[in-house]
Amino acid sequence: MATLAEMSERLFKRFKGVPNITLEDATDWTEDAMQEHGFTVVSNVPADKERLILLYAQAQGAHQIAISTAHYFTYTDGEEQVDKSMISENYRNLAEDLRNQYDRLRAEGAGGGSKFKAMRRLDR
Incomplete structure (x- = not known):
């Protein structure tokens, strides 16, 4: 069982x-993740839900950073060049990767989801 403070620190x-x-910032993201999963900020999170909540909070954090860095720019002056335009894109990609991990973990932990796969027909 983990508290809000412990999870925020992690x-x-x-x-x-x-x-x-x-x-x-980390505490805000963790609070949002806990509330999204039905926990209050004073409740303890069971050990089997900690990773799920932290993945959600990480994805939210990366998304927030992407929003705050969206105004970054490219600057060239003679031989000097500064390019910060891809920072937001990188954080958006990170947020998407974290969200995909979260979705997979949630599907596995919340009843397993459907694991049915149909084999391709050999005669086609």
Whole structure:
């Protein structure tokens, strides 16, 4: 069982290399993820739901960073060049990857989902 503070700290450690991300940001993302999954901010999250909630919070965090970096630019001056235009794109791709991991984990943990696969016919 994990508390909001413990999960926020874990999330903050995952984003520690990102400039301007604070523990408050990580706490907000974790709160949103907990509420999305039916937990209150004072409740303890069962161990089997921690990874699911943290993946959701990570995806939300990456999406928020992508939004805040969308205004970045490319600048060229003679021999010097600064290109920050792809930062937002990279965070959007990261958010999408995290969301896909979240969806897979949720399907596995929430009843398994449908695992039916139809084989391709050999005569075609």
